[in-house]
Amino acid sequence: MYSINAVRALVQTYHTGANIFVKGWERTSKVPSLRKITIKEVKLGDDGHNGAVVLVVSTDPPSVVDAICKVYDDAFTPNRTSSWEEAPPTPTEAFEKEKEAYKKLSKKSSLPCGITPEYYGCGKIQVDGEYRPMILLEHVRGKPLHHVNPRAELSAEQRQEIMRKIVEADSDILFGANVRHDDLAPRNIVVETEPVTDGNANANATQKIKSDPRVCLVDFAQSTCFTKNMGTDYKNPLFRWTMCVAPWTDWGWLADSEEEGKQWMWETWGEGGKDGKYPRVVKGVFRGQPEPVLSSEGE
16 A cells, blocks of 8 residues: 555654754745644555555644645555445545645635645645655544444444534535545544543543534545535435435434434425524425425425
8 A cells, every 4th residue: 555665754753853954845824834743643544545655743833733744646545445336536536635635625715614624734744865846734632433342332423423524514515615635534524632630640541522513524535626616506415315225324324214313304394404504405206216305396
């Protein structure tokens, strides 16, 4: 999956505490300049979907406390997990897709706060004698959903609230920023956690999901950015998510059956969702199956 020499060079740099110099920095208001970074942690990932090496870094000048630095190179191209699976983008393609997506998302102040990591900028760093593109992002505190056992760790109400936030974040970035994630799975969603302690400070304390956690969509390497405005008529999540119930049921985040999951979705968004932020829909029929229809069309 990874170029052994490049990863070895990053790990050695981490252990020595040496600085890595940055060139070609594309500034943002949050990080207007960046001369060098220092690696605090190397995150190699535990599956074949990530075509980048992910680092936790500190910055110089110290604009942010710490950040996520994603380093891309075609030597990091992940393998398919099966012969029928669509080939993932090369890391060069992933870099361009993520850069475009995060730039678009960062310009939309109307999006709900915190549903994607804050974008700090991009540039190049030297690794193993070559300059490789990198993106700098907010370090979201929490753990990916595929490290959570939802039915064992969470109540039905907690699972539903996290799912509501996931579904609405997905819809909000599509209709609010014209960005479609295209790889929305538990590994690409981070949920906010807090330490479980006995009252004593312990940096290695067990983490638990907060009672009202931030839910953040990450990894836009397979995303699609649209130039045409998506409008708002079909912003209601029911138009897209009633077709996505099965995998989320299998992963343990929805009810025990697909029908129960769909029923919960209708109860949640049929009337426009919390605070009425989405168009109201009613049940129509297509090929004998219920499907969402704008209320004005169904009346």
